[in-house]
Amino acid sequence: MxxxxxxxxxxxxxxxxxxxxxxxxxxxxxxxxxxxxxxxxxxxxxxxxxxxxxxxxxxxxxxxxxxxxxxxxxxxxxxxxxxxxxxxxxxxxxxxxxxxxxxxxxxxxxxxxxxxxxxxxxxxxxxxxxxxxxxxxxxxxxxxxxxxxxxxxxxxxxxxxxxxxxxxxxxxxxxxxxxxxxxxxxxxxxxxxxxxxxxxxxxxxxxxxxxxxxxxKAKEEPSTGSYNVILKGDNVKEMMTYYYTQANVKSVYNKIGKFKIGDKIQGENVKGDLLNITLTKELENSPVSSPYDEDGFQLSNIKIIEDGKLANYYGDVRNSYYLNVNPTGTLRNYIVEGGSKSIEEMKSESCIIVEAFSDFQMNSLTGDFGGEIRLALYVEGDKMTPVTGGSISGNIKHVQGEMYLSSEIETNGNFFGPKAMLLKNISVAGR
The missing domain is CATH 3.30.2290.10 (PmbA/TldD superfamily)
Structure with missing residues (x-):
């Protein structure tokens, strides 16, 4: 054929x-x-x-x-x-x-x-x-x-x-x-x-x-206010798509991606964990591992963010040609290194641990994120109360300077990275 x-x-x-x-x-x-x-x-x-x-x-x-x-x-x-x-x-x-x-x-x-x-x-x-x-x-x-x-x-x-x-x-x-x-x-x-x-x-x-x-068991919404929020699993992966998208040559060429090589993408005087992100052609148990991208370009692993700085762009031959940078091909697996705090340490202060959203989304162009809470645990000292309803919202550019990644890591589809992340002073709309 x-x-x-x-x-x-x-x-x-x-x-x-x-x-x-x-x-x-x-x-x-x-x-x-x-x-x-x-x-x-x-x-x-x-x-x-x-x-x-x-x-x-x-x-x-x-x-x-x-x-x-x-x-x-x-x-x-x-x-x-x-x-x-x-x-x-x-x-x-x-x-x-x-x-x-x-x-x-x-x-x-x-x-x-x-x-x-x-x-x-x-x-x-x-x-x-x-x-x-x-x-x-x-x-x-x-x-x-x-x-x-x-x-x-x-x-x-x-x-x-x-x-x-x-x-x-x-x-x-x-x-x-x-x-x-x-x-x-x-x-x-x-x-x-x-x-x-x-x-x-x-x-x-x-x-x-x-x-x-x-x-x-959850009966009530969290109270409206500003909280430390812990995200887990798929929601950590969703947050990291912001950096994955911003470093892509197509985003940069179309002036959607604002990062430049060498930029401190989390800003100056970062209090939290510095990001380290590597893209890889193969990842254990990932359904999108591939030796080539859809153009037939042979893929190699590449680190795009190192200690909070943009180290490399990545992407297809077409948009790399437009930007006059070496093409890497489009890699679809990403590895985010674990951070400095264990999940237990993250819970040592009062916080909301979101276990499930109705629909959590990260706008990879603007950095806005949010979702309706399906289930969360409000932690205060030794007390843990299930809550449901309400929503969280924020912008990653406003919180990435004090963002903590868990030292525990996991594999999740095409993502290998922290099981959880702690964000400070996140707006929660509730009762």
Missing amino acids: LDNIISILKEFDISRYKIIEKKVISEEMFFIKKQLDMNRNKEVHKFNVVVYVDFEENGEKFKGDSSIEVYTTMSDEEIRKAINDASYAAKFVKNKYYPLVSGIKEDTITIPSKFNEEDPIKWMIRLKDSLYKNDNKEDGSINSSEIFLNKIFTRIVNSEGVDVSYISNSSEIEFITNWKGEEEVELYNMMSFSDYDEAYIENKVEKALKISEYKA
Whole structure:
């Protein structure tokens, strides 16, 4: 199929192109309580074809592009029409000129994972067993769940000689926990990973059930005021996306990213922990590890922030060319070094520990963050009170000078870093 697409591109005298072939073989199981409700498998095989057109206007070079999806079910005539339409559309796109990635044919790389071994159905059963192992509480349980296991073959070919491919795995588990109290509580949970780690899954479920229990006991909102706030897990990861986005060459070129190399990004006289962030092509149990980015550029690890200073930009060939910096490719895993305080030390002063938000978001462009509190623990001395409702809000640029990262670290999808972070004097809207 790939050779056929390239042949049709040549029919239309298209000399610049990129093709991303993806073949995904999936196993899926759906449960009500512990009972299997439905299982299915599927295979999706498609090609993303990008057509490029180089042209000049008034002595200035431009590169137009247009992309289409080609499926194995399409006839040659359908493919020809789609490619012809894309070639025509590309002429109306006026991006500043940039080079495509050049390269050679490389051997297929298989990213290490236990899922590469044995029948996938056996792994689905093990995933199910791990998910339900701690579902043994009197008043709480997993109400429903969905388990997905994907084997993904990716191949990237372009007109400049690039021909690279790799095999990866990903798994997602979505589950609803409920807890019976005066009112029944239901909470949505999701985890994604690329390798089988029994303890990781079991701990996620145990934590989710504990949060559901606390939520059932929480009766009142926190009082409106300014608090020390501890964020955990996914919310720490979400906060760090600000720095990940700001250091990207695309953000910098579009004048969204304001950082310059050597800048003290947390400001002067930092009282809290200085940030150290490294981007990596592979991270244990990450579902987005890859030896190449989507342009076929070979990836290498790079430190973007060192002791609170911007050390390097990172990003794709196109925007690196515009900024006249060396490209790194787009790396999607990031490692944040742990900080100076343990979680116990963070709790030594009165604070609010947010265990779950309805929807916590970081605006990576402005630095604004906030969310509605689904469950938090108000800590005052030895007393810990579950609270629910209200919201927090702030801007990372105002708090990063006194921001503490936990010394305890964890793996969370494409993030490896602190389990918790302490922010000082955060606005909480409540009762």
